[in-house]
Amino acid sequence: MSSSREIRLAARPQGEPKPSDFELAEVELPDPGPGELLVSNTFMSVDPYMRGRMNDMRSYVQPFEIGQPLDGGAVGEVIASEDERFAPGTHVLHQLGWRERAIVPADGARPIDPELAPASAYLGVLGMPGLTAYVGLLDIAGLRDGDIVFVSGAAGAVGSLVGQIAKVRGSRVIGSAGSAEKVAFIRDELGFDAAFDYHDGEVRALLAEAAPDGVDVYFDNVGGDHLEAALALMRQSGRIALCGAVSIYNATDPPPGPRTLPAAIGKRLTLRGFIVSDHFDRFPDFVRDVGGWLREGRIRYRETVVEGIENAPEAFIGLLRGENTGKMVVKLA
Amino acid sequence: MSSSREIRLAARPQGEPKPSDFELAEVELPDPGPGELLVSNTFMSVDPYMRGRMNDMRSYVQPFEIGQPLDGGAVGEVIASEDERFAPGTHVLHQLGWRERAIVPADGARPIDPELAPASAYLGVLGMPGLTAYVGLLDIAGLRDGDIVFVSGAAGAVGSLVGQIAKVRGSRVIGSAGSAEKVAFIRDELGFDAAFDYHDGEVRALLAEAAPDGVDVYFDNVGGDHLEAALALMRQSGRIALCGAVSIYNATDPPPGPRTLPAAIGKRLTLRGFIVSDHFDRFPDFVRDVGGWLREGRIRYRETVVEGIENAPEAFIGLLRGENTGKMVVKLA
Numbered sequence: 001m002s003s004s005r006e007i008r009l010a011a012r013p014q015g016e017p018k019p020s021d022f023e024l025a026e027v028e029l030p031d032p033g034p035g036e037l038l039v040s041n042t043f044m045s046v047d048p049y050m051r052g053r054m055n056d057m058r059s060y061v062q063p064f065e066i067g068q069p070l071d072g073g074a075v076g077e078v079i080a081s082e083d084e085r086f087a088p089g090t091h092v093l094h095q096l097g098w099r100e101r102a103i104v105p106a107d108g109a110r111p112i113d114p115e116l117a118p119a120s121a122y123l124g125v126l127g128m129p130g131l132t133a134y135v136g137l138l139d140i141a142g143l144r145d146g147d148i149v150f151v152s153g154a155a156g157a158v159g160s161l162v163g164q165i166a167k168v169r170g171s172r173v174i175g176s177a178g179s180a181e182k183v184a185f186i187r188d189e190l191g192f193d194a195a196f197d198y199h200d201g202e203v204r205a206l207l208a209e210a211a212p213d214g215v216d217v218y219f220d221n222v223g224g225d226h227l228e229a230a231l232a233l234m235r236q237s238g239r240i241a242l243c244g245a246v247s248i249y250n251a252t253d254p255p256p257g258p259r260t261l262p263a264a265i266g267k268r269l270t271l272r273g274f275i276v277s278d279h280f281d282r283f284p285d286f287v288r289d290v291g292g293w294l295r296e297g298r299i300r301y302r303e304t305v306v307e308g309i310e311n312a313p314e315a316f317i318g319l320l321r322g323e324n325t326g327k328m329v330v331k332l333a
Numbered sequence: 334m335s336s337s338r339e340i341r342l343a344a345r346p347q348g349e350p351k352p353s354d355f356e357l358a359e360v361e362l363p364d365p366g367p368g369e370l371l372v373s374n375t376f377m378s379v380d381p382y383m384r385g386r387m388n389d390m391r392s393y394v395q396p397f398e399i400g401q402p403l404d405g406g407a408v409g410e411v412i413a414s415e416d417e418r419f420a421p422g423t424h425v426l427h428q429l430g431w432r433e434r435a436i437v438p439a440d441g442a443r444p445i446d447p448e449l450a451p452a453s454a455y456l457g458v459l460g461m462p463g464l465t466a467y468v469g470l471l472d473i474a475g476l477r478d479g480d481i482v483f484v485s486g487a488a489g490a491v492g493s494l495v496g497q498i499a500k501v502r503g504s505r506v507i508g509s510a511g512s513a514e515k516v517a518f519i520r521d522e523l524g525f526d527a528a529f530d531y532h533d534g535e536v537r538a539l540l541a542e543a544a545p546d547g548v549d550v551y552f553d554n555v556g557g558d559h560l561e562a563a564l565a566l567m568r569q570s571g572r573i574a575l576c577g578a579v580s581i582y583n584a585t586d587p588p589p590g591p592r593t594l595p596a597a598i599g600k601r602l603t604l605r606g607f608i609v610s611d612h613f614d615r616f617p618d619f620v621r622d623v624g625g626w627l628r629e630g631r632i633r634y635r636e637t638v639v640e641g642i643e644n645a646p647e648a649f650i651g652l653l654r655g656e657n658t659g660k661m662v663v664k665l666a
Contacts, residue, residue: 223595242595245595256590257593258590258594259587259589261591261594262578262587264604265607267606268606268608271603271605272597273596273600273603275599275601
């Protein structure tokens with residue numbers, strides 16, 4: 001027996017989630033059965049896609065259930081093991097976040113190397129957000145030599161890597177973010193060629209100024225005005241990777257779509273939506289490339305760390321408000 | 334010297350074109366010079382894309398100029414030739430429509446075989462609209478065995494062929510059109526599996542009823558509500574060929590885009606715009622396939638024929654109102 005605390009969904013959020021939509025609960029965990037591990041989580045992830053799972057809607061993942069614990073990416077240390085592949089003391093990545101300790105099926109755990117990078121990096125730059133950036137830019141948008149690349153949410157976990165991979169590949173890169181501090185981060189620390197704070201005016205005018213020659217590839221994390229602006233400024237045969245629409249995740253009624261979509265005809269544009277879990281076959285290439293660029297110092301990352309399971313709901317709410325720079329994680333131990 | 338009548342752009346239309354936006358003019362044509370042909374046009378084409386060229390906007394084709402004759406696809410008979418490749422009496426397809434006679438550069442003319450199909454068919458099912466349907470369905474949308482196909486503007490020159498090619502390939506096909514008569518035409522004469530008149534209710538509800546299992550491929554000729562509805566009803570990994578947006582061609586301010594576009598992420602949809610002139614390399618395949626299906630009686634077509642150059646503006650205005658079934662052409666001789 002082992003005690004843990006976990007965050008449960010108390011109510012389905014209407015619009016922006018409130019603290020009362022979540023509840024903290026104490027639970028007693030059984031000992032792990034055959035093929036199971038008891039894991040003490042060190043970090044858990046909060047990600048924008050989780051907002052969709054809080055609605056009672058069919059989607060590409062099952063909705064969360066009221067009264068049940070949330071889940072998502074987490075890293076931790078194996079405390080007790082009933083699977084010979086995992087010795088106690090092994091650090092693992094798994095999907096039972098939003099709790100301090102978890103009984104994890106060994107088949108759902110993957111060992112990580114905390115010597116190569118801090119454990120939390122496996123939730124960000126070396127994890128699912130990193131693979132999202134890699135696949136979205138290279139496979140979905142099909143980055144070509146000489147492309148001008150625009151990425152929204154550029155100071156976030158995915159966007160900050162999209163821009164840096166494009167820079168490694170020799171592209172001119174433009175990013176948008178939600179504060180002057182984030183703009184300084186992506187331009188001065190990450191080496192973006194141009195960046196703007198989307199609060200500083202109309203996105204279309206800001207993008208036209210930052211990308212006077214237009215855009216070949218747009219990596220869309222936010223939807224809304226950004227997608228409308230990008231469509232207007234895309235060059236012939238441009239490609240848009242539709243990755244997220246955080247600008248509308250909290251919308252109770254879907255807002256109108258981009259007025260500029262008909263431009264996709266004359267400009268021969270391709271817009272392609274994708275879900276990273278379809279692309280796990282690219283994980284070895286991703287780790288080789290991004291891991292290598294990290295070691296060489298060609299790619300950097302930043303994290304926003306919130307402490308304590310009890311503050312996980314606030315971390316998630318803050319993530320949707322854009323309060324993070326780089327990957328938002330919750331430190332649990 | 335040879336006299337002709339032609340239609341010129343008198344004013345750039347604001348919203349729906351009016352007869353006063355056009356003017357009929359009499360002209361005297363010079364004799365053809367070296368490498369030129371004098372052609373007496375028998376039929377000219379009116380096509381939705383011409384509306385865009387009447388605006389003073391950069392696009393994938395040059396805008397029409399005020400005071401100058403319009404142009405577009407036409408078929409006619411060579412009356413006098415200064416190019417050895419074309420004997421008088423040859424029937425040709427060329428781009429100097431909107432006039433009774435024209436001095437045509439021989440390099441811009443292509444011989445047609447009026448024994449294989451009536452000359453007007455080379456403006457429709459065997460011409461640019463036909464190639465648009467073929468390339469859009471097979472190459473852009475990448476039709477696969479078993480796909481459920483939805484096409485809007487389904488009684489038009491492009492849409493009616495899209496649906497029939499899909500039927501030849503074994504798909505279930507749903508079409509939408511703008512009148513009960515057109516719905517009967519595509520269902521009873523062309524063999525569509527289901528069809529609806531989009532005036533009969535909300536497009537989304539009508540499509541949901543006609544396509545209870547959803548849609549794998551949407552061939553979009555109209556944009557607007559149709560695109561919004563299709564996005565909502567697309568199946569996983571569906572593909573949308575963005576061919577036209579006739580619902581907004583007359584709009585003075587661009588209307589809002591589809592609220593359902595974010596569904597493209599979770600459903601891994603691809604939306605791809607295209608212009609047929611990029612795909613002329615497919616012409617031989619198209620003629621082989623569609624010409625063959627026509628001879629075998631597996632594909633049918635219908636035309637709406639308006640008589641006389643003086644009625645060409647009314648034909649074009651009617652086309653944008655959906656007054657045609659099948660290809661709208663103007664008979665000139």
